[in-house]
Amino acid sequence: MQELNNKIAELLTNNLVSIFISYKKGLNGKIKPAFFTKPNEVYENYFGDEAQQNLAVYVHKPEVKKYSKVGILANIFALKALLQLYAENQIKDNYLTIVTVNQDNKVIVFADFNEIESYIAQHQIEKNTNKQKEINELLSLSREKRWEFWVEQLSSCIKCYACRAICPMCYCSKCTVELNQPQWISVPAHSLGNFEWHIMRMMHLACRCINCQECSRVCPMNIPLHLLTTKINSDMEEEFGQIAGMKTTLDFALNTFKVDDYENFIR
Amino acid sequence: MSRIGVFVCHCGENIGATVDCAEVAKMAKDFPGVAFSIDYKYMCSDPGQTLIKEAIKEHNLTGVVVAACSPRMHEPTFRKVAAEAGLNPYLCEMANLREHCSWVHYKDKSTTLKAAELVRMLVEKVKLNTPLYPIKVPVTKTALVIGGGIAGIQTALDIANSGHKVIMVEKSPSIGGHMSQLSETFPTLDCSQCILTPRMVEVAQHPNITLYTYAELESLDGFIGNFKATIKLKAKSVDHSVCNGCGECSAKCPIKKIPDEFNAGLGTRPAIYVPFPQAVPNKPVIDRDNCTYFRKNGKCGLCEKICPTKAIDFSQKDEFITVDVGAVVVTTGFDIKGTDFFPEYGYGKYKDIITGLQFERLASASGPTLGEIRRPSDGKIPQNIVFISCAGSRDPAKGIDYCSKICCMYLAKHAMLYKHKVHSGKASVFYMDIRAGGKTYEEFVRRAIEEDEVNYVRGRVSRIYEKDGKLIVKGVDTLLNSYPVEIEADMVVLGTAGIANPESESLAQKLHISYDQYHFFAEAHPKLRPVETNTAGIMLAGACQFPKDIPDSVSQASGAASKVSALFSQNELTRDPLIAFVNKNTCVGCFMCQSVCPYLAIEKEKIKAKDGSVIREVAKINPGLCQGCGTCVALCRSKSIDINGYSHKQVYAEVMSLFNERSLEYV
Numbered sequence: 001m002q003e004l005n006n007k008i009a010e011l012l013t014n015n016l017v018s019i020f021i022s023y024k025k026g027l028n029g030k031i032k033p034a035f036f037t038k039p040n041e042v043y044e045n046y047f048g049d050e051a052q053q054n055l056a057v058y059v060h061k062p063e064v065k066k067y068s069k070v071g072i073l074a075n076i077f078a079l080k081a082l083l084q085l086y087a088e089n090q091i092k093d094n095y096l097t098i099v100t101v102n103q104d105n106k107v108i109v110f111a112d113f114n115e116i117e118s119y120i121a122q123h124q125i126e127k128n129t130n131k132q133k134e135i136n137e138l139l140s141l142s143r144e145k146r147w148e149f150w151v152e153q154l155s156s157c158i159k160c161y162a163c164r165a166i167c168p169m170c171y172c173s174k175c176t177v178e179l180n181q182p183q184w185i186s187v188p189a190h191s192l193g194n195f196e197w198h199i200m201r202m203m204h205l206a207c208r209c210i211n212c213q214e215c216s217r218v219c220p221m222n223i224p225l226h227l228l229t230t231k232i233n234s235d236m237e238e239e240f241g242q243i244a245g246m247k248t249t250l251d252f253a254l255n256t257f258k259v260d261d262y263e264n265f266i267r
Numbered sequence: 268m269s270r271i272g273v274f275v276c277h278c279g280e281n282i283g284a285t286v287d288c289a290e291v292a293k294m295a296k297d298f299p300g301v302a303f304s305i306d307y308k309y310m311c312s313d314p315g316q317t318l319i320k321e322a323i324k325e326h327n328l329t330g331v332v333v334a335a336c337s338p339r340m341h342e343p344t345f346r347k348v349a350a351e352a353g354l355n356p357y358l359c360e361m362a363n364l365r366e367h368c369s370w371v372h373y374k375d376k377s378t379t380l381k382a383a384e385l386v387r388m389l390v391e392k393v394k395l396n397t398p399l400y401p402i403k404v405p406v407t408k409t410a411l412v413i414g415g416g417i418a419g420i421q422t423a424l425d426i427a428n429s430g431h432k433v434i435m436v437e438k439s440p441s442i443g444g445h446m447s448q449l450s451e452t453f454p455t456l457d458c459s460q461c462i463l464t465p466r467m468v469e470v471a472q473h474p475n476i477t478l479y480t481y482a483e484l485e486s487l488d489g490f491i492g493n494f495k496a497t498i499k500l501k502a503k504s505v506d507h508s509v510c511n512g513c514g515e516c517s518a519k520c521p522i523k524k525i526p527d528e529f530n531a532g533l534g535t536r537p538a539i540y541v542p543f544p545q546a547v548p549n550k551p552v553i554d555r556d557n558c559t560y561f562r563k564n565g566k567c568g569l570c571e572k573i574c575p576t577k578a579i580d581f582s583q584k585d586e587f588i589t590v591d592v593g594a595v596v597v598t599t600g601f602d603i604k605g606t607d608f609f610p611e612y613g614y615g616k617y618k619d620i621i622t623g624l625q626f627e628r629l630a631s632a633s634g635p636t637l638g639e640i641r642r643p644s645d646g647k648i649p650q651n652i653v654f655i656s657c658a659g660s661r662d663p664a665k666g667i668d669y670c671s672k673i674c675c676m677y678l679a680k681h682a683m684l685y686k687h688k689v690h691s692g693k694a695s696v697f698y699m700d701i702r703a704g705g706k707t708y709e710e711f712v713r714r715a716i717e718e719d720e721v722n723y724v725r726g727r728v729s730r731i732y733e734k735d736g737k738l739i740v741k742g743v744d745t746l747l748n749s750y751p752v753e754i755e756a757d758m759v760v761l762g763t764a765g766i767a768n769p770e771s772e773s774l775a776q777k778l779h780i781s782y783d784q785y786h787f788f789a790e791a792h793p794k795l796r797p798v799e800t801n802t803a804g805i806m807l808a809g810a811c812q813f814p815k816d817i818p819d820s821v822s823q824a825s826g827a828a829s830k831v832s833a834l835f836s837q838n839e840l841t842r843d844p845l846i847a848f849v850n851k852n853t854c855v856g857c858f859m860c861q862s863v864c865p866y867l868a869i870e871k872e873k874i875k876a877k878d879g880s881v882i883r884e885v886a887k888i889n890p891g892l893c894q895g896c897g898t899c900v901a902l903c904r905s906k907s908i909d910i911n912g913y914s915h916k917q918v919y920a921e922v923m924s925l926f927n928e929r930s931l932e933y934v
Binding site: 088089090171172173174175176179181182184204250252254255256 | 852853855856857858859862863884902904905906907915916919920923
């Protein structure tokens with residue numbers, strides 16, 4: 001931890017970054033994001049297993065964007081998100097200084113995104129078998145039962161858009177749901193509007209979602225959105241062999257045609 | 268307030284017999300915003316057009332819906348009518364009552380209702396139409412011809428003779444293509460070289476033609492009228508501006524055993540070579556893959572020592588040049604399957620089983636045997652030749668599905684040439700059908716059978732094997748109830764299938780043109796636009812589209828040239844403005860649209876602050892390139908791209924008109 005704090009303080013002191021995004025402990029002991037602009041604030045910095053939140057989401061918030069150079073402490077999900085954002089042309093060169101702490105508690109400062117690409121390739125996230133079990137259980141149900149399940153789950157959505165606010169991939173300045181000329185997606189939190197919203201969001205995340213499952217964690221109504229993201233991610237992997245957040249170049253299943261696409265969904 | 272006019276056409280019986288057009292017009296009168304509606308038997312005729320023009324003026328219409336045939340057929344007609352009456356042409360839309368209704372349904376009340384609903388959708392759309400103005404783009408009056416075979420030569424000469432500049436790119440060291448390899452040509456048996464070589468010379472000497480041999484297209488950007496082509500000039504290792512073509516180098520080159528491409532592998536050539544004596548340009552290149560100097564680090568260099576003009580330049584490098592062109596004609600020709608493709612004919616292991624192209628070389632005066640028919644294995648004159656047509660063609664099981672078109676004719680010619688040269692010889696042709704469609708083609712085949720006594724056997728050959736220096740050809744005669752036929756032949760000629768060039772797929776991708784399942788380039792319409800591709804400004808000619816004989820290649824080449832000349836006759840091109848545009852305020856610059864655009868029309872635009880610093884990058888659509896396909900519109904997550912004439916608003920209004928205002932009484 002001390003090594004990390006020293007590194008952050010050093011970056012701030014030497015003006016290599018004007019703001020550093022990291023974690024600190026909140027009043028009730030919960031871990032929350034921290035935004036350090038001065039070296040003497042860094043003592044608050046905290047990094048540990050509880051620091052789960054994907055900080056990559058703050059990179060495209062206007063409050064952060066006004067700083068000329070930004071540093072960020074990234075866990076593996078944040079690294080994947082940042083790599084995907086870079087591939088989607090959302091991170092300018094020489095704008096971010098990305099820091100991570102590896103399993104041996106060693107602080108790593110990445111020189112460029114190619115280094116992140118190879119780091120991610122070496123540090124694969126293991127598949128959560130519990131979640132896969134949940135999905136398999138759901139898939140074993142009949143189509144009607146599954147529909148009922150989602151009607152029940154999604155009817156509780158209050159359209160607070162917390163899922164969108166926490167998602168590092170939801171960076172559009174104007175979301176489709178806010179368009180009203182014409183209004184493709186109905187705004188009220190009724191079943192139809194909720195279905196339209198979540199299905200649309202999942203389609204927009206297909207092959208872009210890095211599966212950090214923050215949307216599920218922040219949902220105040222406890223809707224299991226991670227089931228949708230995990231399923232769509234595994235579908236993308238199985239059908240197109242594509243996993244988001246692995247490469248510096250944009251390789252997007254929905255807008256590329258490859259002769260060797262499996263196409264086993266066409267029957 | 269919209270004042271829409273609805274004009275329902277009977278299209279004679281086409282629509283009128285199934286749809287009650289008068290009823291549709293009556294119902295349309297009650298749609299909100301419709302000021303006038305009427306039906307008429309032929310709306311596209313002169314009285315029909317007058318009807319529309321007068322109604323626009325009389326009722327002060329703000330939009331027009333013509334409910335008739337397909338917009339592909341008559342949209343330009345009716346838009347012109349609207350323009351003549353003083354309305355912006357893009358305020359006129361068509362509802363397709365023919366393909367979308369009358370042709371696909373029985374006569375019924377519900378069919379008429381569907382017609383009315385199609386009209387209602389279009390009325391809702393036209394209410395949201397905005398006046399649009401055609402886009403004008405300049406034209407570079409230079410054509411790029413890729414491939415210097417007979418199709419390319421004809422295209423280049425026709426374009427050049429109509430006064431426009433042509434750049435021709437040929438990948439091999441000489442132009443001439445397959446035609447230069449042929450002996451005599453059907454159906455008149457005139458010598459191929461005699462009719463081709465003067466044209467090759469004309470290409471080289473024409474003031475309007477710039478010829479790049481030993482060159483390939485590297486990339487093509489841009490759009491109709493304004494392409495930018497990068498051409499790779501492969502290193503020839505010989506300075507052609509100095510070389511006088513004396514041929515000393517080729518004669519002295521110690522490497523002599525390279526299979527000769529021009530002689531289809533039947534002869535050999537040195538590493539520094541001119542493909543054939545009549546080549547254009549008649550100056551050598553060094554084949555670096557086989558030259559000792561390049562393979563063994565500067566050893567040899569004999570040609571450099573003996574060259575009287577010091578033209579050899581081993582240090583030459585591949586050069587890239589970029590040229591501006593307004594149109595591209597692809598004339599890259601075709602290839603044929605080799606004898607190694609056929610297991611039943613020995614996988615190419617028998618030297619005396621040859622392809623049609625190899626026979627051409629044997630029969631040609633410029634060939635390895637100087638025109639005498641001698642078999643490759645021992646140089647003897649074969650006394651019994653078997654020709655097999657459809658070798659690989661029309662064979663869905665293990666070859667290709669299509670008919671290669673030219674083999675019936677050239678095998679008849681081969682048999683005839685053989686009989687003319689070896690009077691005592693016997694020639695047999697195994698065939699499935701004789702396809703001799705073409706002017707004097709059937710007569711030509713009959714001549715081979717009747718006058719030259721070629722033995723035509725209708726049946727397939729199942730196997731060929733060698734026995735005592737003879738090739739045993741086992742087949743059947745299906746006209747004799749599948750009676751087995753066995754011929755002891757001295758030589759066998761396979762009319763192997765014509766296939767696409769191995770590089771055709773990568774070339775199509777460079778040019779962004781479509782190709783079919785066999786990798787032949789695809790024309791825009793098989794009947795009505797056979798020389799254009801789906802990419803505007805790129806034409807096709809010759810066998811790169813499908814195997815063709817010389818007359819067909821030449822006619823298509825002239826067709827392509829006339830398309831290019833028509834394009835070059837204008838200083839500016841006018842295009843429909845139905846193209847996509849980006850909302851810069853909401854575009855987040857993810858550029859996924861860029862990778863999905865099939866026309867490469869999406870560019871990056873920098874939005875700058877007053878001090879010149881870049882705030883962010885957004886997508887920008889090049890109006891010259893965009894074809895209005897709408898793929899980017901569908902992909903854009905924030906719906907920051909919209910398309911003129913088919914906006915989100917318009918499509919939404921069309922769809923919702925069906926849900927919100929459906930007349931339930933008919934359902």
